[in-house]
Each structure stands twice: as structure tokens, then as C-alpha cells.
Amino acid sequence: MTTVFPVAGLTLTSPTTGLVLAPDGPGSLTDGEERWPVVAGIPFLRTGRDELRLAALDAVDRGDEPLALALLLRDQDDWARIAPPSLAQAAALVGSIDRLTLRDAMAALNFGPVAHYFAHRWSAPTFLSALGLLESHWTDPPLVLEIACGIGQILRDLDRRGTAVAGIDVVFAKLWLARTFLLPDAPLVCADVTAGIPIALPEGTTILCHDAFYFMPEQERIALSLMEAVGAAGSILIGHAHNIRFEHGIAGRPRTPEEYAALFPGCRLHDDAELAAGAAPSRTADELAVVEAVSLVWSGSRTVPIDLRTPKPGTPLRPNPLLERLGDRLRPAWPTPAFAREYAAATYLDAPVPPGGLDEAVAGTAAVDDLARRRILLDLPERW
Incomplete structure (x- = not known):
């Protein structure tokens, strides 16, 4: 039986052999030659990480998915500037994630400046x-x-x-x-x-x-x-x-x-x-x-019109947390000078305070949708 994702037609293949991957227990996949862990519903198919892959598989096979998750959370890309959390810190994050916000979790993962990038x-x-x-x-x-x-x-x-x-x-x-x-x-x-x-x-x-x-x-x-x-x-x-x-x-x-x-x-x-x-x-x-x-x-495909800037009617929107009120205007309060330099082109965030102030709203009216298009109101995740 092949592993097919929730979207019809998405079948996984091995990054080393190109063969179709099939389930090999509740937390792993195999092509008949190698095994790959699946932790928190996410297949780990990163090549060049054999020691980590095997350690995560060992934890999965022992029924210790929290340990497998903590191990994988410490893996970084080649451009990371800050050391990852310790294994104990990663394990603590796994155990407390239901009580944390996205920003809390990024801080615990030592994302550093990348956390500002994602948060805003x-x-x-x-x-x-x-x-x-x-x-x-x-x-x-x-x-x-x-x-x-x-x-x-x-x-x-x-x-x-x-x-x-x-x-x-x-x-x-x-x-x-x-x-x-x-x-x-x-x-x-x-x-x-x-x-x-x-x-x-x-x-x-x-x-x-x-x-x-x-x-x-x-x-x-x-x-x-x-x-x-x-x-x-x-x-x-x-x-x-x-x-x-x-x-x-x-x-x-x-x-x-x-x-x-x-x-x-x-x-x-x-x-x-x-x-x-x-x-x-x-x-x-x-x-x-x-x-x-x-x-x-x-x-070479034919294009069709789409508007990706106006949220769907009924979408709950919140004031952009990057903005602060200065008199009768809204202006971005950049988290760092480097962030301010990188995103200085965001002049659309310097705007008058909307009539009646700036509160949570629901998409679907001209005034609210205009604020959403200008990123004054945002569709943020619940635990931002």
C-alpha cells in the first residue's frame, strides 16, 4: 500500500532510490531498502542526516514519539546563526506546546532574527x-x-x-x-x-x-x-x-x-x-x-484572474501587531533596526487611524477589506 497524502494523487518517493514509499508501522515509511521516520505527521526525508534519521527511527520504534520529535526539532539548515536548543529544552517545548503561542515556540527553538521575519x-x-x-x-x-x-x-x-x-x-x-x-x-x-x-x-x-x-x-x-x-x-x-x-x-x-x-x-x-x-x-x-x-x-499554461489580497467574507481579522498609534496615524514599530532597513519599502503601513479606531473585524465590507488589503488588519493564526 502506498502512502497517499490527503490531496488525491500525492504519493511519496524515496529521495535516495526514487522508489515509492509505503507505510512500515505507525511512524515510518520504507521503499523496501531504507526506512524513514514520520513524526507529528511529517515525513522526515532529509538526506545527509543518517545518524539523526536512525536515532529518530529508534525512538519511534520504541514508542517514544516525543523523543523523536525533540531530536528532529534540533536539526537546522546551513545558514543558522544560533545554536539549536538542547535536547532537554526541545523536549520541554514538545511537552508545553499546547500552552504556547507561535512566538513563544520560535523563541524556544532559538530562531533569533528569523522569528521576527516569520512573526511579521x-x-x-x-x-x-x-x-x-x-x-x-x-x-x-x-x-x-x-x-x-x-x-x-x-x-x-x-x-x-x-x-x-x-x-x-x-x-x-x-x-x-x-x-x-x-x-x-x-x-x-x-x-x-x-x-x-x-x-x-x-x-x-x-x-x-x-x-x-x-x-x-x-x-x-x-x-x-x-x-x-x-x-x-x-x-x-x-x-x-x-x-x-x-x-x-x-x-x-x-x-x-x-x-x-x-x-x-x-x-x-x-x-x-x-x-x-x-x-x-x-x-x-x-x-x-x-x-x-x-x-x-x-x-506555458493559460492564466485566470484571482484576487489573493482580499480575505474571504467572514474571515476574522485583527489589528496588525506591528503597528503602533502615534497621534492620528499608525506607524510600524520595527522589532530591530535590521528589520526596519529590510522592510523600509512597507510605506503602506504608515496610515491614518481608521474612523472609529482600529479593532478586530470580520472581512466582507468595503472598509474592512480595504484595511486588510493594506495589511492594517491581518488574518493571523489564533495563537499568534
């Missing part, structure tokens, strides 16, 4: 540019798969609109936060896409990678595997890929617009900053020579 991502220009990229090239796909999905904020927006979604990230802890606070039912997989996409995708799938591709090693290899995975009927959207010509001080492996375009022959390019305001026209590589970040789409 809903109103960042880079989040809005992801919505603009999707709006510009929406094909009504049977599935949106986001690689390097983080804690699943973009996927949550799509999921709440009825789109089938799935996420892959190399950091198990981020997926666990997504499962706990944002996406309780969506299929999530911990894997390194350098080894390929370990999911058999339905025809017409859209693969999204936003504000992450420039971090990835072996980008040529990854680009080829993405194009192979979606085929002629699917789409690839790469958003907010940093331009190496721009002095940004960002880590990773950024490229020029021409170099990004060469990875995906025939793709269309965008200025990522233009997408933050909504659907935007394609640009040439020469036009993008000095912009901070580019986005691209590789697709």
Missing part, C-alpha cells in the same frame, strides 16, 4: 510580492507545492481559499510550527530538494519558491528537477531572488537576472518590488539589472 511576514513586502506573483500567473492548479515553505504562511492563505497545497522544507522545526499553528491538515515533508522532489505531483501543479531559491546549493540541478517535476502542463514561480549586483548584504548564493533566466529557459522575469503592489508586467533582464530582487515564472 503577513505584512512584509516580500509576502505581498509572493501574492502578486501568484496573481500574475494563476492557472487554477490542482496543487500548489511550495518548496522552502518555512512555517507555511503563503500556503495557509491559499489553503483557506480552497486551493490544495503541500509544503517542503529542509528544516523540520519550521514544518512542525506550520502543522501546529497554521496548517493542521496540509501535507508537509521535510526534505532537501537538491535530491529531487520526493512527491509524485498531479499534472498542472504549480511549484512556488519564494525568498529562498538564492540560498539553495546546486541551483542548476534544482532548476532541472523542478522543470521535470511539473512538466509541460505545470508552472514554476521563483519569487524574491536576490540580485548579486545589488548591495543588499544578504547571505546565500544570489545571481544576476540573466543568470536566473538561464536556469529556466523561456521564463518571464519581474521586478519583485512591483509585484508587491499586485500583478505586474514582465521585464527584461536589462531592465532588472539594478533592482534588489527578481521573480520569474516558467509556464
